[in-house]
Amino acid sequence: MEKDALCRIGIMGGTFDPIHFGHLVLAQSVQDTLGLQKILFIPTGDPPHKKHQSVTDAARRLEMVQLAIEDNPGFACSPMEVDRQGYSYTVDTLEQLKVQYGSMCALYFITGADAIVDILVWKDVARLAKLCQFVAATRPGTDKEKLSNFLEDLPGYLQKKVEIIQVPALEISSSDIRRRVAQGRPITYLLPKNVENYIWENKLYQQGVESNETND
Numbered sequence: 530m531e532k533d534a535l536c537r538i539g540i541m542g543g544t545f546d547p548i549h550f551g552h553l554v555l556a557q558s559v560q561d562t563l564g565l566q567k568i569l570f571i572p573t574g575d576p577p578h579k580k581h582q583s584v585t586d587a588a589r590r591l592e593m594v595q596l597a598i599e600d601n602p603g604f605a606c607s608p609m610e611v612d613r614q615g616y617s618y619t620v621d622t623l624e625q626l627k628v629q630y631g632s633m634c635a636l637y638f639i640t641g642a643d644a645i646v647d648i649l650v651w652k653d654v655a656r657l658a659k660l661c662q663f664v665a666a667t668r669p670g671t672d673k674e675k676l677s678n679f680l681e682d683l684p685g686y687l688q689k690k691v692e693i694i695q696v697p698a699l700e701i702s703s704s705d706i707r708r709r710v711a712q713g714r715p716i717t718y719l720l721p722k723n724v725e726n727y728i729w730e731n732k733l734y735q736q737g738v739e740s741n742e743t744n745d
Contacts, residue, residue: 535633539568540626540661542610542619542638544703546585547728548597549720551701555666558696559639560603563664567605568639569626570594574610574617585733587611596723620653623660636661637692642671645691646679655686663691668698710734 541556548570556568572590584590591611598604609625610617619638626636638661645665648654667673680691701719709716711734716725728734 536567536630537563537565537635537637538626538630539563539565539637539639539664540623541568541570542573542622542640543570544584545570545572545590545594546703547590547593547706547720547724547733549701549703549706549724550718551699553597553721554699555639555641555696556604557601559637559664559666559694562694563637563692565637567603570598570604570606571610571622572606572608574613575615589731589733593724593727596727597721599723618652620651620657620660623657627660637664638662639664639666641665642667642676642693646676648683648687648691658686658690661690665691665693666696667693668696670698671695707734711736 539556539559541552543552545552552570556570559565560568572587572594574587588611591606591608594606598606610622613621623636623638627634630636638657640663642665645663648663651657665676667676676693680688680693683691706716706719708714709719710728716728719725
């Protein structure tokens, strides 16, 4: 952790289609473990990695995130990627945040251990490594030996920028929630009640789901 930083902010990016308790538990665990002043949720506007999938309108996903975190003073939400034109890339977002918060504020980009193994194909990863510390969250069942071997094979400038944190396991995924809604099955206790109400009131996810969805 960057001890000399005047502030430390965690960045939770994602489609959040919809946001659920798994996202919130992950954010809270990382915040507590690293002593971060704030977790900033940033819903993706036009995600390039999901160009072949149907994604709920960004404004709707933003509203669900705002509802989910409204009672937690340590959580905040930014519309920067929703407002941005074109595809949303992490490096662009972090560069914007560095300008917004200043060079003495340390940014911690939070992702899953399953996603960190693709870090070498992220856009401008060398630049990313200068902008933030990566926090890779593992859960029970994660192949720690495989993950450790992967990290050892990373270029030196990346090895020291990845921090592994184990978080409680919640077997919840956005894709499963979407399937449940499409099938008319309950989603209570999988996500905040106000988000559940929003989904039913706005008739989201009731037109079926894509067969090639990933768990998010």
